[in-house]
Amino acid sequence: MAGLSPLRVLDAVSAVRPLLRKAVLGAVATTVVVPTSVAAGLTAVDMVKRKGRKARPAERPGLFTATVGDSKLTIFTCGEDLYDDMIREIDAAERSIKLETFIWKGDRTGQRFLEACNRAAERGVDVWISYDGFANMVVPKSFYAQFSDKVKVYRLPAFARPYWRGIVRHTGFNHSKILVVDERVGYIGGFNIGDYCAHRWRDTHVKEVGPAVWGLEHSISTVWNSAHGPDEQMEWFPPGSWDQRVTVSSNLPVQLVYPIRGTYLNAIERARSHIRISTPYFIPDQQVLAALKAASRRGVDVQVMVPKDSNHIVADWASRGFTAEMLEAGITVLLYRAGMIHAKTATIDGEWSTVGTANIDRLSLGYNYETNLEVVDPDFAARMEEIFASDRAHCEAVDPHRWRERHKGSQVIEALIAPLRPLL
Structure with a gap:
């Protein structure tokens, strides 16, 4: 603003200020108010629906x-x-x-x-x-x-x-x-x-x-x-x-260490034949999602199992926002319909497995205290794959064509919930 008088500078700032205020308020509404309101509405509706649902005993693979x-x-x-x-x-x-x-x-x-x-x-x-x-x-x-x-x-x-x-x-x-x-x-x-x-x-x-x-x-x-x-x-x-075939990875915020995400990324990037993941809440960051998509595109059979209806409806909607690009990459998305599946497990190439407390979401991988057991052994992996196969018998695979043709209202809700992903 060289050459402008102080009065003209003040006038310019005054003219821009309402536009800045409007932009800031719009950004807040887009990233906070609207998603939060939608999440509250979904939660309220789900609470009403749950009252009429009959609890079913859990399936038991053995x-x-x-x-x-x-x-x-x-x-x-x-x-x-x-x-x-x-x-x-x-x-x-x-x-x-x-x-x-x-x-x-x-x-x-x-x-x-x-x-x-x-x-x-x-x-x-x-x-x-x-x-x-x-x-x-x-x-x-x-x-x-x-x-x-x-x-x-x-x-x-x-x-x-x-x-x-x-x-x-x-x-x-x-x-x-x-x-x-x-x-x-x-x-x-x-x-x-x-x-x-x-x-x-x-x-x-x-x-x-x-x-x-x-x-x-x-x-x-x-x-x-x-x-x-x-x-x-x-x-x-x-x-x-010092036997390293069975090890423990712990996310410990007090020590500023979060190794579980690294173990997942390392194992996924090494995969040659197949990946089997079960998680109740699938809200990955872009690096984890990219690793899964890259594995699928190089010929790895990637299958991700999530509940058809979990105990957190907002997490369900946030997760569904990833389904289209997973299907496009050739990843199989399995919806467990026999109740709530809360298992946090993975097995890769019949050799590497993990069982623990960490979900594949932002809270677990980069915020919470979490602990996972990591096992490198074909016999243990075979048992884990037996369990996955048993659970898969109670799943429905998402059909790519039907997913593309789903109701436009669902797509709108997914888009509105998307800003909440980093908090879930």
Whole structure:
């Protein structure tokens, strides 16, 4: 504006200001107000519909075992069987119990675990409990007040975090679901603690007896120790061996590390023949999506299984926005219709597998505390592929032609929800 008088400069700024304000308000409406309003409307409609739905028992592909190096692995696909096994190990504990979960309901299943932990503490076992405060806001505090004074309990605060120490390091939900008993046996997978998981959701969990227990315990202790003083620390113990066929990857915001996304990308980019993924919420970032599409285009048989109707309708609509480009790339999209499938698993080329707590979405891969077991072994992969095939029998594959011809209203909703993807 060289050569202009100050008055003309002020006039120019005054003229532009309303346009800038309008542009900013339009951007806010497009990226925040409209998507949020649509999400609220979808959620309200879904809540009404759910009231009339009859709950169905979960499908149960079975119980599977494999021995991988120094690790003995058991794959659970039934909540009741898993919980019975976990309670038996808790009741047999002699030294320590470390239990971390995202959701711990105050129902019959939750009560069973609470009482088992109390019994162990009363007989002298060191018991540490960690659970997420935000995920359990609807559970009465009187339920958790039943824990024995001898049980050490940490509720990750829903909001009261020391953000001034570093916003990234002190955010994230504790989405891990881990149990470690006597530094000997560990459990990891998608099952939370509650009746609905025991009976109505299809999920997958792994029990490991072997060196990977160290990684599971390390994931729990890192979260616990970061929130407690020197007199309340969990002690370090040595790993059983350096066997790398079964390893643990943990997203730990407090350490600014998020390795699970990297393990997925590395495995997908190595794929030569087939990829089988099961996830309840598929909202990938562009790099993960691009890797899957590139794999399919080079001839890899890529199949992604998601619920036909999950427990989060907004996540469903956000996920559907990726379906068209996945189908165009030759990826098979499978909709599990037998209920809610909550399993977070993948197997590639009949050799590499993962089972854990991380969904393929932005929250899990770049925000939350998450833990996945990674296994490189053909026998374990074969068991995982058996489970996938069993689940696929309850799926419908999305037809590319019918998807292209879907209702225009659905396409509009997908577009309006798209700005929320980075938050899901």
